[in-house]
């Protein structure tokens with residue numbers, strides 16, 4: 001299986017300032033990849049280079065077996081810009097009809113596409129009257145035109161309400177199941193954690209971590225947090241048996257390294273415990289771990 | 297396929313022009329000015345043997361040489377700079393269309409608007425002349441020639457406007473450049489030439505450089521073409537003397553070539569825009 005997108009040793013400088021430094025990764029067909037990083041990390045810059053809007057200064061990129069920005073690549077890649085903007089005097093339907101015709105598709109699909117992003121009711125209103133989330137959905141609708149092999153989505157869920165976000169990820173699942181590769185950037189870590197297969201973390205233009213969430217979790221080797229609720233009257237004994245436990249409300253919190261988890265669980269089970277909760281490090285923890293390590 | 301893509305842009309741009317009231321403004325402007333000229337031309341001129349419409353065409357030529365470039369530049373200066381400012385350009389450039397097709401799509405839409413405006417204005421003036429003077433039928437070929445050469449003049453300045461729009465990348469800057477180009481080519485150029493001719497007093501500049509200088513300016517070539525084609529009224533205009541010495545085919549060639557040159561310049565400038 002060949003990759004839809006392959007980037008090797010990509011570097012980009014803006015008059016002396018290095019926005020991307022020796023970045024390499026690839027995106028396989030059908031995979032959903034999240035690009036994370038602080039403001040100014042280089043996410044949007046990387047996407048613009050993948051689309052051929054700006055040129056890199058070093059390294060090589062292959063998009064759908066073609067050069068970025070070539071007619072062949074553009075025919076197979078869909079893009080949602082960071083702040084999707086459209087001419088305010090056009091209606092949503094007119095705008096989509098134009099995009100459909102530019103891709104050589106039947107403009108009659110415009111309504112069906114708007115319906116897929118929940119915008120059919122406003123299709124005949126001017127985009128100038130749309131809310132931010134509605135404009136974002138016009139952007140999503142145009143990214144669904146045809147059967148793109150690669151979708152490059154820059155903060156696709158910014159401005160969407162919680163229900164729309166869920167619908168959006170359901171849409172992505174469908175596209176990925178059909179074999180489309182998806183690269184999206186986001187600051188909403190919790191949703192990315194649940195809905196993507198692969199994670200890239202950029203920090204100051206450097207790719208500091210890459211892999212599936214479980215791999216990253218193992219590599220970060222962050223401690224696990226256990227929350228133990230003692231049986232009535234057993235609190236003092238429990239605290240004595242578990243040095244290092246921090247009282248939180250009526251419970252105690254203990255942190256331990258990944259490899260000591262099972263031994264500790266065994267020990268806790270012998271004590272007078274009413275309830276026990278194990279919290280693995282969240283993507284937020286992993287993200288902070290990796291972006292701090294190389295970022296400073 | 298390619299034509300369909302170009303026409304997709306044309307349809308959108310035309311819709312935007314209608315909603316921005318450009319069609320209404322341009323048409324009203326041309327009709328009002330044309331009718332004012334037709335009414336002014338109705339005063340007895342003493343030109344025996346020249347029909348009313350031919351007189352009107354001569355004054356319409358002088359009007360259009362100012363108004364058509366102005367309308368074309370007003371419609372085109374925002375074409376690329378506006379997309380940059382609105383933030384719509386990056387997405388558009390990721391679509392599988394060559395940049396020249398985007399420009400052609402906009403050009404066709406703006407040309408339709410310009411043709412509607414010029415056509416309505418000239419038709420009104422022509423009808424007014426025909427109503428007063430039945431012999432005006434003799435002037436219809438001149439009116440037709442004025443119409444299509446006005447559309448070509450418009451195409452030249454639309455292309456120039458796109459080029460400035462791409463160079464400036466900001467609507468305010470593009471507007472400034474467009475005003476500068478209009479003043480330079482339509483007003484100052486002729487004043488400069490006139491001053492040079494007067495100072496030269498019939499020397500080599502007047503006989504050799506001056507005709508070339510007229511042909512090199514699309515606005516002057518347009519005036520020259522329409523006036524030398526209607527020699528009867530040539531004397532009425534400022535460049536009449538020069539019009540007599542330059543063959544018709546040369547001014548016609550300039551009128552035909554300039555739109556292509558302008559489109560080429562616009563494409564070259566647009567290709568250099570990095571979103």
Ligand SMILES: Nc1ncnc2c1ncn2[C@@H]1O[C@H](COP(=O)(O)OP(=O)(O)OP(=O)(O)O)[C@@H](O)[C@H]1O
Nearest residue numbers: 014015019037038039040041042043044045046082
């Ligand atoms: N055209 C440009 N000229 C100069 N510097 C630029 C240019 N475009 C981007 N940069 C710089 O490159 C860096 C990366 O910017 P980029 O937009 O890729 O960040 P980002 O990761 O998308 O951030 P955010 O999360 O805020 O969207 C920033 O420091 C930015 O200032």
Ligand SMILES: [Mg+2]
Nearest residue numbers: 043044045082
């Ligand atoms: Mg960004």
